[in-house]
Amino acid sequence: MSENKTHISSYGSHLLVLASLIALTIVTVAITSVQLGAFNTTAAMIIASTKAAIVLLYFMHLKFDDKIFRFMVTLVLLIYAVVIIITFFDYLYR
Amino acid sequence: MSGNTSTHRMPSYLEYKGRYRGLAGWLLSTDHKRIALLYLYSQTFFFLAGVVMGIFMKLELIAPGQQLMQASTYNALFTVHGLTMIFLFIIPGLAASFGNFFIPLMIGAKDVAFPKLNLFSWYLFIGGACIILLGMFTGDGPPDTGWTFYAPYSLRTNTNVVLSVLGAFVLGFSSVLTGLNFIVTIHRMRAPGMGFFRMPLFIWAMYGTSWIQLLATPVVGITLVMVIFDRIMGIGFFDPAKGGDPILYQHLFWIYSHPAVYIMILPAMGAITEIVTTFSRRVVFGYKAIAMSSLAIAFVGYLVWGHHMFTSGMSETARLVFSLLTFLVAIPSAIKVFNWSATMYKGSLDLQPPFWWAMAFMFVFMIGGLTGLVLGSVATDVHVHDTMFVVAHFHYIVFGGAGLAFFAALHYWYPKMWGKMYNKRVANIGLLILFIGFNTLYFPMFILGIMGMPRRYYDYLPQFATPNFISTIGSWILGVGLLIVIVNLLRPKKVSQEEIDNPWQGRTLEWKVQSPPSLENFEEIPVVEHGPYDLVK
Amino acid sequence: MANQELDVTIGFINTVILLISSATVAMSITAMQKGDKKMTLILLVVTLLLALVFLINKYFEWGAKIHHGIYPGSEFLFSLSQGDILFFGLYFFMTGLHAIHIIVGMVLLGWVFVRVRQGRVTQERYVFLENGGLYWHLVDLIWIFLFPLFYLIH
Numbered sequence: 024m025s026e027n028k029t030h031i032s033s034y035g036s037h038l039l040v041l042a043s044l045i046a047l048t049i050v051t052v053a054i055t056s057v058q059l060g061a062f063n064t065t066a067a068m069i070i071a072s073t074k075a076a077i078v079l080l081y082f083m084h085l086k087f088d089d090k091i092f093r094f095m096v097t098l099v100l101l102i103y104a105v106v107i108i109i110t111f112f113d114y115l116y117r
Numbered sequence: 118m119s120g121n122t123s124t125h126r127m128p129s130y131l132e133y134k135g136r137y138r139g140l141a142g143w144l145l146s147t148d149h150k151r152i153a154l155l156y157l158y159s160q161t162f163f164f165l166a167g168v169v170m171g172i173f174m175k176l177e178l179i180a181p182g183q184q185l186m187q188a189s190t191y192n193a194l195f196t197v198h199g200l201t202m203i204f205l206f207i208i209p210g211l212a213a214s215f216g217n218f219f220i221p222l223m224i225g226a227k228d229v230a231f232p233k234l235n236l237f238s239w240y241l242f243i244g245g246a247c248i249i250l251l252g253m254f255t256g257d258g259p260p261d262t263g264w265t266f267y268a269p270y271s272l273r274t275n276t277n278v279v280l281s282v283l284g285a286f287v288l289g290f291s292s293v294l295t296g297l298n299f300i301v302t303i304h305r306m307r308a309p310g311m312g313f314f315r316m317p318l319f320i321w322a323m324y325g326t327s328w329i330q331l332l333a334t335p336v337v338g339i340t341l342v343m344v345i346f347d348r349i350m351g352i353g354f355f356d357p358a359k360g361g362d363p364i365l366y367q368h369l370f371w372i373y374s375h376p377a378v379y380i381m382i383l384p385a386m387g388a389i390t391e392i393v394t395t396f397s398r399r400v401v402f403g404y405k406a407i408a409m410s411s412l413a414i415a416f417v418g419y420l421v422w423g424h425h426m427f428t429s430g431m432s433e434t435a436r437l438v439f440s441l442l443t444f445l446v447a448i449p450s451a452i453k454v455f456n457w458s459a460t461m462y463k464g465s466l467d468l469q470p471p472f473w474w475a476m477a478f479m480f481v482f483m484i485g486g487l488t489g490l491v492l493g494s495v496a497t498d499v500h501v502h503d504t505m506f507v508v509a510h511f512h513y514i515v516f517g518g519a520g521l522a523f524f525a526a527l528h529y530w531y532p533k534m535w536g537k538m539y540n541k542r543v544a545n546i547g548l549l550i551l552f553i554g555f556n557t558l559y560f561p562m563f564i565l566g567i568m569g570m571p572r573r574y575y576d577y578l579p580q581f582a583t584p585n586f587i588s589t590i591g592s593w594i595l596g597v598g599l600l601i602v603i604v605n606l607l608r609p610k611k612v613s614q615e616e617i618d619n620p621w622q623g624r625t626l627e628w629k630v631q632s633p634p635s636l637e638n639f640e641e642i643p644v645v646e647h648g649p650y651d652l653v654k
Numbered sequence: 655m656a657n658q659e660l661d662v663t664i665g666f667i668n669t670v671i672l673l674i675s676s677a678t679v680a681m682s683i684t685a686m687q688k689g690d691k692k693m694t695l696i697l698l699v700v701t702l703l704l705a706l707v708f709l710i711n712k713y714f715e716w717g718a719k720i721h722h723g724i725y726p727g728s729e730f731l732f733s734l735s736q737g738d739i740l741f742f743g744l745y746f747f748m749t750g751l752h753a754i755h756i757i758v759g760m761v762l763l764g765w766v767f768v769r770v771r772q773g774r775v776t777q778e779r780y781v782f783l784e785n786g787g788l789y790w791h792l793v794d795l796i797w798i799f800l801f802p803l804f805y806l807i808h
Binding site for chain 2: 091099102105106109110112113114115116117
């Protein structure tokens with residue numbers, strides 16, 4: 024996109040990111056193999072969101088891009104979150 | 118940059134000879150103006166088809182008892198009327214036609230960001246329309262579910278739901294791609310000097326619309342695919358017999374379809390802002406408030422879908438939350454109406470046909486908006502839910518709002534788009550008849566709704582006879598008015614070039630190029646030095 | 655519990671495969687930025703192969719289910735509880751849609767590969783490669799959420 028001030032991520036940094044993603048995957052499998060009730064769901068979703076954030080920031084180089092893209096992605100995710108929260112006003116209280 | 122229009126004149130986009138001639142020169146053109154006209158002609162065709170269906174529906178309702186069709190025919194008719202009007206006319210609406218034509222012209226660009234994608238969107242639009250059309254004549258006949266395809270009935274009816282749903286799915290892609298195209302265009306293609314706060318307000322409205330198209334449409338896309346899979350493979354997402362939840366369908370459907378109402382009305386509001394400002398000969402009142410209210414409508418529009426579901430069996434808490442959020446939408450909408458009035462205040466009003474259309478828009482839009490409050494409040498909605506009141510409110514907003522604004526925009530930009538001028542006197546007469554017909558047709562429906570007449574029935578009790586009869590008469594008056602307006606537009610008269618280039622003394626960039634514009638709009642990209650509506654020599 | 659039918663090991667392996675493929679696509683962009691065309695092509699091929707392995711795993715996973723009579727609309731499935739019907743309905747629908755996106759991504763990356771080899775995607779103009787990569791990351795993102803939702807949470 025922004026050809027004039029391109030950030031080039033090194034191979035090493037990509038491998039580091041990959042290692043952390045795989046580590047988080049192992050953690051989430053480990054946590055959910057223990058029966059912790061509702062906490063399992065929360066933990067799994069928090070870890071998945073963390074992984075998603077890492078992919079967005081580093082692999083999709085949102086971190087190194089124009090600020091406007093980060094703003095847009097955040098706003099979209101926010102709307103998505105609010106829509107889900109409002110939906111649960113129905114499902115939790117029905 | 119304003120004076121050179123008459124000095125040397127380029128061949129217009131209508132005359133330009135490109136790689137392809139004749140019909141292919143249109144069907145393969147990536148020029149945003151030609152694509153806009155393709156949209157405009159196809160949309161108008163679908164609109165007229167929808168009008169004919171509507172007139173037949175009113176004819177059936179002229180008196181109690183069966184008049185000219187069976188109940189099942191009537192069910193199919195209101196479904197197809199809804200599908201045509203909503204998915205094929207008013208959702209592409211002003212965005213696909215006038216948005217396509219005027220976004221590049223108003224921001225000083227030569228085309229949209231992705232011209233080929235733009236043409237592809239039109240083909241998806243026509244493809245979706247063909248699939249819906251196919252659904253009407255194959256299988257077990259047109260769907261009878263209403264345009265909302267509510268589950269579980271849409272899973273069980275024998276009619277051809279799958280093809281119609283598939284058509285709507287394809288149309289969704291067209292909408293998403295158009296939205297994406299416009300967002301990128303507005304971000305990347307503005308002329309030098311045109312900051313975000315120097316954009317015309319139509320562009321702001323289109324910007325908000327495009328975001329809704331991009332973000333909300335995929336939700337209905339996946340929902341429609343779920344309906345198709347439910348029907349074909351019996352998965353049971355929405356089928357209570359298999360543990361599915363029909364209310365989930367309503368949630369998913371309205372998460373798109375409520376924002377879709379703003380896809381219809383936001384560009385309309387944008388066009389009305391342009392018209393009011395031009396004919397008031399004043400700088401628009403509250404530029405930033407109008408710009409921000411467009412974005413606010415787009416945002417709050419995502420959060421209010423539940424007000425379509427107050428009687429669905431949704432939780433009490435959710436009903437309260439949705440009712441509260443619904444009232445919030447009134448704020449940005451009212452900001453716009455107040456700012457239009459304030460713009461006209463002490464302006465030197467030029468009472469031309471587009472201005473009268475804008476006035477007609479405001480009048481019926483106010484009625485539609487205020488009756489919307491009745492429906493937004495849970496306590497009153499429970500009584501009028503699924504009655505003719507809803508039909509009346511909806512038509513006041515969508516036909517009276519977006520539809521009239523479509524014609525307002527058509528009359529406003531007509532000389533720019535075709536380089537000709539219609540007969541203004543006939544245009545005014547046509548509008549007057551249409552306006553009288555409109556209110557005669559739809560206002561009795563409010564009364565019928567409060568009396569308790571349910572919608573979507575081909576027959577009714579004798580006590581509803583009089584308002585229904587008046588309403589049917591209204592549909593004929595409306596039809597006559599519409600006919601006059603359209604025939605008048607089809608029979609333009611030749612006038613001098615000065616009367617065409619900028620007949621209304623418009624101040625935004627599209628009025629600073631020749632009419633009709635040349636292929637590349639601007640011979641050299643203009644440099645913008647002041648706000649869009651500033652009165653400068 | 656329905657999801658005990660799903661094999662966590664296969665799911666885990668597939669997750670790791672997708673993560674690695676995401677990394678290789680990101681690295682192919684790095685290679686292109688450095689002007690290393692050969693490395694770009696190698697990394698794209700690795701990505702495509704990983705995607706293929708993912709689909710093969712998926713094939714065996716689905717195949718085993720269908721062999722046991724578990725597929726949308728099957729009589730055996732309808733004899734189970736309503737929760738199971740919905741779970742497997744959603745499982746097939748969502749992993750199926752994801753697989754379609756994988757296939758689309760493979761076609762896209764294959765096209766990128768051709769254009770890189772033709773020299774139409776270069777060190778100066780690599781937006782096409784970048785966009786292909788972005789799509790592939792998106793496919794990965796979806797799987798990151800599908801994996802815990804279907805395989806892990808009880």
